[in-house]
Structure formats: C-alpha cells, structure tokens
Amino acid sequence: MRRLPVYLLLDTSGSMSGEPIEAVKNGVQVMISSLRQNPQAIETAFLSVITFDSSARQIIPLTDLGSFQMVDIRATGTTALGDALKVVSNCIDNEVAKTTAETKGDWKPLVFIMTDGIPTDDWQSGLREFQTRKTAYTVACAAGSGADTNVLKQITENVVSLDTADSQSIAKFFAWVTASIGVSSTKVEDSGKEVTGLNELPPPPSELNIVV
Amino acid sequence: MIEIKPYIQKLFAQKELIISDKRQALFEEFIQNESNQQAVKTIIEQQNYLMDKWKLKNRIEDIIALQILIPNATESKEYNAKINFEKLGLNDLIFEEWQGLEEIGLQFDKETDTIKGIPNQSGELKFKLLFKVKGEDENSVPNEKYITLVVNPDPKTLWKNIPSDKEAIFWKEDDAKAFGKLGEKHIVVASNRGRSHENVGSFRDDDFAFKFIEKTGWSVVAVSDGAGSYPLSRKGSELACNAVVDYFENHLDKENFLEFENKLLEFSQTKEENLHKEIEIEAKQKLYKAVLFAHNQIKDLAEKTQQSNPELFNNPKAKSLSDYFHATLIFALFKKFDFGYVVLTFGVGDCPIAIMDKDQVNTSLLNTLDVGEFGGGTRFVTQGDIYQQDAKPLTMAQRFNMQIVTDFSYLFLMTDGIYDAKFVVEANLEKHEKWMEFLEDLNGKNEDNAKVNFNPENEQIADELAHWMDFWSAGNHDDRTLAIIF
Numbered sequence: 001m002r003r004l005p006v007y008l009l010l011d012t013s014g015s016m017s018g019e020p021i022e023a024v025k026n027g028v029q030v031m032i033s034s035l036r037q038n039p040q041a042i043e044t045a046f047l048s049v050i051t052f053d054s055s056a057r058q059i060i061p062l063t064d065l066g067s068f069q070m071v072d073i074r075a076t077g078t079t080a081l082g083d084a085l086k087v088v089s090n091c092i093d094n095e096v097a098k099t100t101a102e103t104k105g106d107w108k109p110l111v112f113i114m115t116d117g118i119p120t121d122d123w124q125s126g127l128r129e130f131q132t133r134k135t136a137y138t139v140a141c142a143a144g145s146g147a148d149t150n151v152l153k154q155i156t157e158n159v160v161s162l163d164t165a166d167s168q169s170i171a172k173f174f175a176w177v178t179a180s181i182g183v184s185s186t187k188v189e190d191s192g193k194e195v196t197g198l199n200e201l202p203p204p205p206s207e208l209n210i211v212v
Numbered sequence: 213m214i215e216i217k218p219y220i221q222k223l224f225a226q227k228e229l230i231i232s233d234k235r236q237a238l239f240e241e242f243i244q245n246e247s248n249q250q251a252v253k254t255i256i257e258q259q260n261y262l263m264d265k266w267k268l269k270n271r272i273e274d275i276i277a278l279q280i281l282i283p284n285a286t287e288s289k290e291y292n293a294k295i296n297f298e299k300l301g302l303n304d305l306i307f308e309e310w311q312g313l314e315e316i317g318l319q320f321d322k323e324t325d326t327i328k329g330i331p332n333q334s335g336e337l338k339f340k341l342l343f344k345v346k347g348e349d350e351n352s353v354p355n356e357k358y359i360t361l362v363v364n365p366d367p368k369t370l371w372k373n374i375p376s377d378k379e380a381i382f383w384k385e386d387d388a389k390a391f392g393k394l395g396e397k398h399i400v401v402a403s404n405r406g407r408s409h410e411n412v413g414s415f416r417d418d419d420f421a422f423k424f425i426e427k428t429g430w431s432v433v434a435v436s437d438g439a440g441s442y443p444l445s446r447k448g449s450e451l452a453c454n455a456v457v458d459y460f461e462n463h464l465d466k467e468n469f470l471e472f473e474n475k476l477l478e479f480s481q482t483k484e485e486n487l488h489k490e491i492e493i494e495a496k497q498k499l500y501k502a503v504l505f506a507h508n509q510i511k512d513l514a515e516k517t518q519q520s521n522p523e524l525f526n527n528p529k530a531k532s533l534s535d536y537f538h539a540t541l542i543f544a545l546f547k548k549f550d551f552g553y554v555v556l557t558f559g560v561g562d563c564p565i566a567i568m569d570k571d572q573v574n575t576s577l578l579n580t581l582d583v584g585e586f587g588g589g590t591r592f593v594t595q596g597d598i599y600q601q602d603a604k605p606l607t608m609a610q611r612f613n614m615q616i617v618t619d620f621s622y623l624f625l626m627t628d629g630i631y632d633a634k635f636v637v638e639a640n641l642e643k644h645e646k647w648m649e650f651l652e653d654l655n656g657k658n659e660d661n662a663k664v665n666f667n668p669e670n671e672q673i674a675d676e677l678a679h680w681m682d683f684w685s686a687g688n689h690d691d692r693t694l695a696i697i698f
Contacts, residue, residue, distance in 0.1 A: 001688065037365065039367050039371045040689070042370065043686045043687045067283065101639040104637050
C-alpha cells in the first residue's frame with residue numbers, strides 16, 4: 001500500500017509557551033481524532049511530528065493514524081527552523097519509500113510548518129537541503145505578527161498567516177490542515193494523482209490569510 | 213531509641229523557654245519523669261504519623277498523575293496490551309481492580325498483567341484502575357486512576373455505500389457481472405464500484421464488454437477504466453468497450469479478415485518466420501482500426517454531449533472534449549483454429565492482460581503498462597497523443613501483441629483496482645508464481661474463504677466472482693473489474 005506521509009514541523013520556542021503551545025497540542029489531538037473518522041485517511045495517512053526550538057528533533061516518527069499517540073511538548077529556547085528543515089530532509093530520506101520495480105513507493109510527503117518567530121539559526125543551509133527533497137506540497141503558517149512571512153515564502157510558495165497566535169486561530173489552522181490531509185488522501189486513492197499546490201486544497205478559513 | 217533530653221532542649225529553645233543554670237538539676241529531674249518521657253514519644257510518633265501520611269498522599273497523587281500509555285486499539289479487532297507495573301514504577305500496589313473494561317469488551321488478565329479482548333466501540337474510551345498502595349489501610353476506600361484508551365473505528369464501518377444518482381447523465385449500474393460462452397471457452401466477468409466511489413455516491417468508472425461473434429468465430433473481450441478525475445469517464449469506459457465489440461461484429465472488412473486468417477493457416481503449416489512477421493504487422497493494423505473506431509466514437513459522443521449539455525464541459529485542465537471521457541482500454545480478440553488459438557491483444561493504460569498456458573507452468577503478460585514514476589502517469593484511448601509517431605512511453609505499435617498457442621487455461625483482463633491490490637507492483641505481473649497465487653486466491657485461499665468455482669455448469673459463477681472481488685485491501689478502494697476466460 002502506498003502511504004501518504006505527513007510531516008508537521010512545530011515551533012516550540014519560548015515565545016510559544018502558554019496559550020499557543022497548548023493550542024498546538026490540542027490542534028494535533030483534534031486533527032488525529034477527526035482524521036481517524038475518514039476511511040481513506042486512516043488507512044493512507046502517516047503522520048510525523050518534528051519540533052524545533054534551540055534545535056530540532058523528530059519527536060514522533062512516521063506513524064499510522066491508528067497507532068498515533070501525541071506526546072507532551074513544551075515551549076522553550078530559540079527558533080532553529082533551519083535545523084528543522086534538515087531534520088525533515090533526513091526523515092524523508094529514511095522513512096519515505098521510493099518506487100522501484102519490486103516495491104511500491106509512498107506518495108510524496110506533505111509538509112506543514114508552523115512558526116511564530118524569526119529563525120535564529122542558519123536557515124538557508126537547512127532550506128538548501130530541504131529543496132532537494134520531493135514533496136507533494138509544503139505549507140508554512142506564520143502564527144502571529146512575530147513571524148517573518150518573507151522567510152517562509154522562500155521555503156514554499158504556500159504561505160498562510162494567522163493575525164494572532166491565539167487558541168482559536170491555531171485551532172482553525174489545524175482544522176484546515178486536517179481537511180487538506182483528508183482531501184489529499186482521498187485524491188491519491190481515487191485518481192492515483194497527487195495534490196500539488198494550495199489551489200487543490202480546500203479553501204482556508206477566513207482566519208487564515210494567504211500570503212501572496 | 214529517642215533521645216529525650218536533646219529533644220526537649222530543642223523544643224524549649226525553639227519556644228524560647230530558657231533553662232537557667234540554677235534550674236539544671238530540676239531539668240534533669242524533669243526529663244527523667246516517666247510521663248514526660250512518654251509525652252515526647254507520643255509527639256514523635258504523631259509527627260511520624262503525619263509525615264508518613266503526607267508521603268502516602270503524595271505517592272497516591274503521583275500514581276494518579278502517572279501517564280500510562282497503552283497502544284491504541286481497533287474496534288472489533290483482538291486487543292492485547294501488557295501493563296508492565298515494574299517498568300512503570302508501580303511495585304508498591306497492594307490492591308488493584310479494573311473498572312469499566314468489561315463495558316467496552318475488554319478484561320484484565322491478572323496472570324499476565326494484560327488488558328485483552330475485542331473492543332466493542334470506538335472513541336477515546338476511559339476506564340478506571342482502583343488501587344491501594346503499601347501503607348494504606350486494607351479496609352480503606354481504594355484510589356481511582358483514569359486511563360484513556362484510543363479505540364480506532366473499524367475502517368470497514370467508516371465506508372458508506374451511497375447509490376449513484378440514477379437521474380445523472382450516462383448513469384450506469386453500480387455493479388455489473390456476467391457469464392457467457394465464447395466459442396469453446398467461457399467467460400466470467402464482474403465489475404464492482406470501488407468503496408471510494410460508494411463512499412461519496414459517485415459512479416463506477418470501470419466497464420467491460422464481450423461477445424462471441426458467430427459469423428467469424430472470433431471472440432472479443434474488452435475492459436476499460438475511466439479516469440476518476442474526469443467527470444464523464446464512466447461513459448468513456450463503457451463506450452470504449454462497446455465500440456470495440458461493435459467494431460469486430462459490424463464494421464470489420466470481412467474479406468480482408470479472411471485473407472488474414474488464411475495467412476494464419478498457412479503459417480501453421482510452414483512456420484515461416486517472415487510470414488509470422490507479416491501476420492503480426494497485419495494483426496496490429498486490424499486491431500488498430502478498432503482502437504481508432506473506439507477513439508472516434510468517444511470523440512463524436514463528446515461533441516454531441518457538448519452540444520446538448522455545455523454546462524458539463526467546464527474543466528480548465530481539459531485540452532479537448534474527449535478528455536472529459538478519459539478511459540484506458542484493453543481488449544483481446546481470439547479464435548480457435550485447428551492448430552490452436554490465436555490471441556490478439558491491445559492495451560493503453562495501466563490494466564494488464566495475461567495468458568496462462570494449458571499446463572499452468574507459464575504465464576505471459578501480454579501488454580506493457582503505462583505507469584508513471586509517481587502514479588497517475590497512465591494513458592487513455594481518448595488521448596490524441598498516443599497515436600503520434602513518437603508517442604511516449606509507448607508507441608502505438610508497442611501496444612499490440614499476438615500469441616499463437618495450442619491452448620490456454622486462463623486469459624485474464626483486469627483493471628488496476630484488482631492488480632494494485634493483488635500484484636502490488638508491475639514486476640509481479642511478469643512472474644508466473646504470482647499468477648498461480650492469484651489463481652489459488654480465486655480458488656478460496658483468502659481471508660474470507662471466498663471461492664470461484666470455474667465450472668461452466670456453475671450457475672453461481674458470476675456471483676461468486678463478484679463476491680470474491682469484494683475482498684478487503686487497505687488503501688485499495690478503486691473500482692475493480694476482472695474478466696477471466698477459461
């Protein structure tokens with residue numbers, strides 16, 4: 001079976017502490033519960049969580065929705081977005097199966113990045129690595145006014161922003177991520193085609209501004 | 213042994229009670245007093261009691277807060293999770309009792325410390341561990357700890373089965389099946405709407421058609437898969453199959469075809485290589501006309517439909533009207549001669565045709581599949597560019613095959629809904645042993661013990677095949693069509 005890998009890159013820097021980090025945790029939980037009700041997503045979508053603060057780490061390896069269990073995350077430190085891009089690049093190399101004559105590969109991964117700040121590390125070198133990996137699409141979300149959409153725009157075409165990083169906005173973002181994963185898993189199963197950009201995803205809610 | 217004197221000295225000092233030098237003798241006497249000594253003992257006992265009690269309370273709270281992660285379960289599926297008390301640091305429990313497990317179909321096996329059973333519902337289910345820790349009174353009320361177990365819904369129950377809209381243009385039956393005689397051979401075929409279509413009430417995109425054409429003795433079997441992302445592909449696949457049958461039945465240049473048959477007869481005598489080549493080229497030319505016929509029929513219908521229902525043609529990605537009817541096409545044309553069977557095939561798209569020899573020691577894949585690197589790279593009979601000279605990945609000429617065999621046991625035509633689930637990768641289609649496994653599967657070697665009895669007398673055969681095709685395969689919920697000639 002071809003899996004649909006989904007990588008969530010979550011900013012856990014100090015500025016996220018309090019309401020934002022709780023909202024992120026809650027968002028992931030709600031997302032999982034809701035995707036579990038989608039017959040295509042529950043079989044196809046595999047989820048991994050990578051957090052980044054002063055450094056980045058994969059806290060949950062690529063896991064099927066059925067077995068997925070969210071772990072506790074805490075907000076502390078700076079914003080090593082570049083490191084996160086390196087980590088996800090490695091994870092894609094190690095976890096996403098390529099198609100060969102003898103094995104059926106996975107679908108190209110979906111990558112969702114959420115950050116509320118400006119990267120504090122050498123993010124360009126991380127970006128160079130990330131750019132050599134094939135993804136179906138990457139969506140970056142700038143949560144609140146502290147995030148730099150110009151940086152995110154260099155990582156991906158698909159940038160959305162939240163006016164404030166409050167629990168309601170973050171919940172909306174995750175609801176939209178959920179719908180996007182649902183649509184992608186349906187699409188790959190039905191037509192054998194991958195989703196390639198923002199325009200093929202469900203329209204974002206009004207709380208999400210598309211950054212052009 | 214409690215040191216009475218320093219204790220009282222410390223106590224008095226704390227309370228700023230000064231023992232003057234001249235009262236030292238009196239103090240010595242004071243501490244020797246038995247009831248005073250007893251009082252100290254009692255105080256210390258009470259203090260210890262308070263401290264122990266506090267420690268116990270803390271310990272209980274720690275246990276209540278302790279995160280016990282147990283693997284997620286799936287509804288209606290056997291569950292087994294060991295609780296490793298030692299690893300969790302729960303060595304000090306003197307009493308445990310589980311509450312609320314039975315309601316969800318589970319139980320705790322004390323011998324193996326496992327939660328087991330078959331969950332009867334899904335959701336984030338909570339149950340209780342009642343416990344007492346060492347130090348607590350055996351008769352005290354036990355403490356309660358809540359544990360959450362995620363029970364995933366059984367994926368099978370999440371799929372809805374919504375009938376397709378009968379009022380819609382080009383509606384067709386959600387499922388179809390048939391059995392028939394093709395000369396001395398028989399065909400059983402079924403086409404099931406995929407779960408992904410049932411779930412949203414969309415149409416079956418697959419189709420098939422077959423016919424034994426009495427006046428020529430040739431049999432034709434066609435299978436087609438409409439492209440899910442194009443709205444009228446259900447009609448494209450239907451028309452592609454019917455057009456092929458129609459062509460060989462009604463539009464064939466009969467004299468020309470007789471000549472072709474004579475060459476086949478001649479070859480059976482002479483086995484001359486050049487003649488074989490000539491026949492092969494001619495076969496391609498003849499089949500090509502049927503392909504083109506199907507292509508043009510769809511094109512005509514697309515034009516007519518655009519006249520009558522222009523509102524349906526609103527996809528900015530469509531390059532031509534025929535795109536709305538995108539469908540793959542495979543077909544086999546075969547006839548029995550004195551020297552054996554001639555089997556001619558054509559294929560565009562990702563649906564395989566294979567033939568298994570009489571002794572079941574060899575299976576040949578008769579077409580090269582159009583598959584892209586990441587899927588979705590398939591080609592359609594409706595596409596103009598497959599007819600181009602330098603068409604990629606296959607030229608038109610590479611799409612045909614001719615087999616001259618004494619006999620065969622099975623000829624298979626299937627859509628990717630079957631092949632993806634049962635063969636997984638293209639490479640497996642070239643392996644005879646995989647086809648033998650497939651045959652065993654059809655003969656009942658599967659989870660559901662679903663079996664197709666390949667006996668022409670078997671009146672249930674088409675039902676059996678349709679039932680067999682309902683197999684469960686995670687991630688494979690496309691339409692499924694399988695035609696077997698035997």
